[in-house]
Amino acid sequence: MQAAAPIVQFGHVRKQFAGRPVLDGISFTIRRGEFACLLGPSGCGKSTTLRMIGGLLREFEGSVLVEGTRPEDRWRSLAFVFQSPRLVHWRTALDNVAFGLELREPGMRAEERRRAALQYLVMMGLALDAGKYPAHLSGGERQRVAFARALAVDPALILMDEPFSDLDVNTRERLRDQVITIWQATGKTIVFVTHDVDEAVYLADRIFVFSRKPTQILRILDVGRPRPRDLERDPALAELRREVRALFATQREPPHGFPSAGDGQPPEPAGPRGRGSWSGPAPRLGG
Amino acid sequence: MARLKELSSPEERWGASGPAGSSGAGRLRRTAQERIATDVIPALILLAWYLASFRAPEYVLPNPLSVILLTLQLLADPALFHHTYISLGRVIAAVLIALLLGSSLVLLARYAPLARGFIVRRLLPFLNAFPTLGWAILAVYWFGVSDPSAIFVEVAILLPFSMITMWEGMKALDEETLEMAWSFTRNRWIILRKVIFPLLLPYIFAVLRISYGVAWKVALIAELFGSSVGLGYLLNYSRNQFNSPMLFGTILVIIVLVYLMDRLGFEPLERRMMKYRAEAQAGPPHV
Numbered sequence: 001m002q003a004a005a006p007i008v009q010f011g012h013v014r015k016q017f018a019g020r021p022v023l024d025g026i027s028f029t030i031r032r033g034e035f036a037c038l039l040g041p042s043g044c045g046k047s048t049t050l051r052m053i054g055g056l057l058r059e060f061e062g063s064v065l066v067e068g069t070r071p072e073d074r075w076r077s078l079a080f081v082f083q084s085p086r087l088v089h090w091r092t093a094l095d096n097v098a099f100g101l102e103l104r105e106p107g108m109r110a111e112e113r114r115r116a117a118l119q120y121l122v123m124m125g126l127a128l129d130a131g132k133y134p135a136h137l138s139g140g141e142r143q144r145v146a147f148a149r150a151l152a153v154d155p156a157l158i159l160m161d162e163p164f165s166d167l168d169v170n171t172r173e174r175l176r177d178q179v180i181t182i183w184q185a186t187g188k189t190i191v192f193v194t195h196d197v198d199e200a201v202y203l204a205d206r207i208f209v210f211s212r213k214p215t216q217i218l219r220i221l222d223v224g225r226p227r228p229r230d231l232e233r234d235p236a237l238a239e240l241r242r243e244v245r246a247l248f249a250t251q252r253e254p255p256h257g258f259p260s261a262g263d264g265q266p267p268e269p270a271g272p273r274g275r276g277s278w279s280g281p282a283p284r285l286g287g
Numbered sequence: 288m289a290r291l292k293e294l295s296s297p298e299e300r301w302g303a304s305g306p307a308g309s310s311g312a313g314r315l316r317r318t319a320q321e322r323i324a325t326d327v328i329p330a331l332i333l334l335a336w337y338l339a340s341f342r343a344p345e346y347v348l349p350n351p352l353s354v355i356l357l358t359l360q361l362l363a364d365p366a367l368f369h370h371t372y373i374s375l376g377r378v379i380a381a382v383l384i385a386l387l388l389g390s391s392l393v394l395l396a397r398y399a400p401l402a403r404g405f406i407v408r409r410l411l412p413f414l415n416a417f418p419t420l421g422w423a424i425l426a427v428y429w430f431g432v433s434d435p436s437a438i439f440v441e442v443a444i445l446l447p448f449s450m451i452t453m454w455e456g457m458k459a460l461d462e463e464t465l466e467m468a469w470s471f472t473r474n475r476w477i478i479l480r481k482v483i484f485p486l487l488l489p490y491i492f493a494v495l496r497i498s499y500g501v502a503w504k505v506a507l508i509a510e511l512f513g514s515s516v517g518l519g520y521l522l523n524y525s526r527n528q529f530n531s532p533m534l535f536g537t538i539l540v541i542i543v544l545v546y547l548m549d550r551l552g553f554e555p556l557e558r559r560m561m562k563y564r565a566e567a568q569a570g571p572p573h574v
Contacts, residue, residue, distance in 0.1 A: 056469065103468055
């Protein structure tokens with residue numbers, strides 16, 4: 001594993017929606033094999049950033065490189081896990097996992113596809129649910145199917161957009177562990193968007209802290225603690241959490257005269273993902 | 288029809304999910320009552336018709352037996368059945384052409400914004416408002432008395448039905464699912480086949496069912512003017528000849544064909560293609 005090689009590079013990236021600046025000159029590098037969390041308040045442009053990496057959003061200023069080239073040329077290297085599972089309701093769990101492969105590798109034989117799909121479904125602990133339709137799966141199970149679907153295309157880079165924010169606390173914590181286990185087993189790069197400080201501290205190798213709009217990167221924090229992590233018992237993590245929360249607190253309200261777009265709480269741009277995209281709860285800042 | 292009714296009848300619902308206490312005998316009796324309402328009443332009407340036909344002149348009310356005989360001849364007697372099957376062939380051709388043409392126009396409207404205004408705001412209302420009789424007369428001027436003439440009229444009338452329904456289907460396409468598909472492939476053709484088509488399937492069935500019934504109504508007018516063969520022609524011929532049994536027989540054969548297509552064509556096909564629905568319902572609901 002070439003740990004130090006860059007897989008994603010942002011250089012002075014700016015983006016506006018309807019004349020409002022969202023990203024205000026963002027530069028960072030994500031290394032191959034690392035678990036990177038993009039952390040920031042709701043609506044700060046984290047998901048926009050992720051969609052740029054994924055080549056789903058192509059109009060912006062500055063440079064975005066994935067594996068050294070344009071994202072739209074590297075779409076085969078990556079896979080998304082969205083905030084909602086986005087399964088197709090007319091296919092079973094197994095066939096939903098195979099669906100990503102089917103879209104990406106239409107030449108592959110159906111049997112082979114299903115064999116691969118089953119392997120990832122087993123990995124996610126859903127072997128017994130292979131024949132169930134999404135309507136009969138719980139929210140957590142659906143999101144695990146979506147994760148298996150992403151893994152099945154064997155991407156170098158997995159882009160996860162607040163994948164657990166719609167789930168209950170217990171499910172969320174279980175899935176975090178599962179993601180870590182699989183990440184460790186497969187050596188893939190994961191870029192994980194979240195607005196939850198604890199989640200970022202629990203998961204990430206490095207945390208990229210985004211400011212509120214117009215967004216800049218406030219800080220890049222190296223977590224550098226062994227896993228599995230315990231935020232309550234590990235003093236270094238507790239300290240880190242305090243630090244990030246303090247950083248976040250400065251972002252809660254725009255200070256007087258703060259040169260934002262001059263708005264209290266601007267409506268979200270309808271641009272990037274349509275409905276439901278930024279509709280999560282307010283950022284969990286304090287505790 | 289009958290199946291739908293059975294499924295939605297309260298007995299069925301109680302039978303499927305109700306407490307074990309619901310009595311079997313009660314269910315049987317209810318079903319028997321329903322059968323009476325469904326089948327015995329038409330039989331009684333037929334009997335009344337039969338009796339009344341002895342008292343009325345034949346051109347007012349022909350003997351139902353001779354009508355049924357003619358219906359059978361129209362379906363199975365080589366001397367007559369070409370009228371039936373030529374009409375049926377035209378109807379099926381028109382339904383399929385209208386579905387394909389309507390879907391293509393609407394797809395074009397969705398993906399080519401330049402064409403949208405013309406298709407949705409000009410062409411559609413124009414076709415929707417155009418009178419059937421107008422098309423029928425014009426078709427004879429343009430195509431003479433021929434197959435294309437009849438099919439043209441039927442397609443012209445069916446087109447707005449398929450366009451309106453498919454346009455609704457397009458508007459209801461789930462953007463998130465489409466974006467998910469786009470994240471796995473950049474092949475629009477695969478997305479059309481594997482994502483958009485299944486999502487539109489319920490709308491396609493709606494178009495087929497509505498069109499098939501409407502097409503028969505239009506077929507008669509189209510054939511009245513633009514054809515020397517077919518049930519419309521036969522209807523006009525019977526009218527001129529005061530051949531009342533033939534007139535009634537022609538009407539009955541159409542009723543039979545519409546009913547049979549629904550029961551033996553659309554229903555099984557829909558069940559097969561939307562199998563997941565039945566399976567999704569049969570499975571254990573998640574708790």
